[in-house]
Amino acid sequence: MGKYVVSPATHRTDCGRYRASFSVHRSQGNGSYCRVFRFDRCFASREGARLFAVTQGWLQTSMSQPPAC
Template sequence: MGKYVVLPATHQTDCGRFRASFSVHRSRDSDSHCRVFHFDKAFASREAARLFAVTQGWLQTSMPTLPAR
């Protein structure tokens, strides 16, 4: 299994709420892979959106392999 780097991000919406996203970077030998995940759910605070992104990133990297699109 390769090493993963999960980078959570938050984005403020026009109405002042926050959306979550994260990217997963994986490298193994000479191969590297990056996926970005965006979520439609809006949160009242930036911290809540960040926590959601971190949790989703952890769940994604806990899976045996990243699912194909």
């Protein structure tokens, strides 16, 4: 997404539901930036968790002042 690489991920919980997360990575010159966001919210499907992670990643990288996660 622009100058950032956003990688969404899903994780199955012990109760069979799914949690969402994403990482944001940016390399520029000699420096790099990497941050991982994990969410407490659970989803009934892997696709629901993935869609949530993609949306949150897009918000994080496209807004000048992203919402606090």
